[in-house]
Amino acid sequence: MSLELKHVTKRFGGLRAVGDVSFTVPEKSIFGLIGPNGAGKTTVFNLITGVYKHDEGSIRFRGTDLAPFKPSQIARLGVARTFQNIRLFGQLTVLENALIACENRRKSGLGAALLRTPSFFRDEQEITSKAMEMLEVFKLDRVADEIATTLSYGDQRRLEIARAMMLEPKLLLLDEPAAGMNYGEAEGLKKQILWLRDHFGLTVVLVEHNMQVVMSVCEHLHVLDHGETLAHGPPEVVRKHPRVLAAYLGEDVVEAVESKAAATADGEARSS
Ligand SMILES: Nc1ncnc2c1ncn2[C@@H]1O[C@H](COP(=O)(O)OP(=O)(O)OP(=O)(O)O)[C@@H](O)[C@H]1O
Numbered sequence: 001m002s003l004e005l006k007h008v009t010k011r012f013g014g015l016r017a018v019g020d021v022s023f024t025v026p027e028k029s030i031f032g033l034i035g036p037n038g039a040g041k042t043t044v045f046n047l048i049t050g051v052y053k054h055d056e057g058s059i060r061f062r063g064t065d066l067a068p069f070k071p072s073q074i075a076r077l078g079v080a081r082t083f084q085n086i087r088l089f090g091q092l093t094v095l096e097n098a099l100i101a102c103e104n105r106r107k108s109g110l111g112a113a114l115l116r117t118p119s120f121f122r123d124e125q126e127i128t129s130k131a132m133e134m135l136e137v138f139k140l141d142r143v144a145d146e147i148a149t150t151l152s153y154g155d156q157r158r159l160e161i162a163r164a165m166m167l168e169p170k171l172l173l174l175d176e177p178a179a180g181m182n183y184g185e186a187e188g189l190k191k192q193i194l195w196l197r198d199h200f201g202l203t204v205v206l207v208e209h210n211m212q213v214v215m216s217v218c219e220h221l222h223v224l225d226h227g228e229t230l231a232h233g234p235p236e237v238v239r240k241h242p243r244v245l246a247a248y249l250g251e252d253v254v255e256a257v258e259s260k261a262a263a264t265a266d267g268e269a270r271s272s
Pocket residue numbers: 012015017035036037038039040041042043044084
């Protein structure tokens with residue numbers, strides 16, 4: 001199992017932002033964490049990555065309890081993430097943004113950098129070619145020398161994923177990667193997520209409001225509402241779950257749809 005949350009609770013003062021949430025994410029799967037605004041999805045990401053500490057329960061990554069670790073240590077264990085609000089270095093180029101992600105992975109030290117030794121240049125070459133390879137995956141290699149903030153919103157989101165991938169994670173947490181993307185961009189993103197999983201044997205947890213993306217790439221879904229678990233299971237089951245429909249569409253809409261469906265069925269039964 002890649003990730004395991006057991007009875008996780010997080011309170012902010014009187015608000016129970018995450019309440020008794022348990023789920024497991026199998027290795028090399030694509031797992032969707034969904035729910036309406038304020039459901040607690042980003043808080044779960046912040047708990048997994050150590051930004052917040054949970055009040056109750058446990059979070060394990062590949063069997064290791066993450067509670068004692070700081071965010072940087074959790075990243076080094078193999079958990080990378082992107083953020084809901086894009087966090088690129090606005091004054092740096094696309095390539096520099098990708099490179100900066102793995103600055104602490106250089107084998108040669110500061111001395112080598114200052115003296116410009118052969119080992120520094122070897123390192124530099126290796127990391128740059130890895131960054132270019134990752135930019136190619138996201139079709140960003142052609143804009144490698146452009147300032148990151150001049151890219152379209154969709155490209156900036158893809159650059160964030162490329163940057164997270166530079167850490168060579170085992171588990172990738174994507175927070176609303178399709179936000180602001182048009183239909184074509186979201187279709188492209190679906191293929192890229194699947195490719196990353198297959199090519200790198202990656203496990204992906206996706207927080208996403210775009211149901212076109214969620215329903216077609218995720219193998220398992222966990223639905224939160226007001227911090228509580230609402231439903232869990234494969235997309236084809238979860239999408240029909242009455243409590244999920246109610247949370248997304250509102251009780252009134254679901255009741256109206258159900259009574260219309262019942263009336264139609266009744267009418268059909270009478271006429272036959
Ligand atoms: N640092 C914090 N301090 C206080 N309350 C917080 C904090 N972070 C989140 N919350 C509250 O916790 C609840 C869950 O927020 P969270 O951002 O996890 O929801 P979400 O499901 O990611 O929502 P969205 O889809 O809108 O991003 C919300 O009521 C939010 O206001």
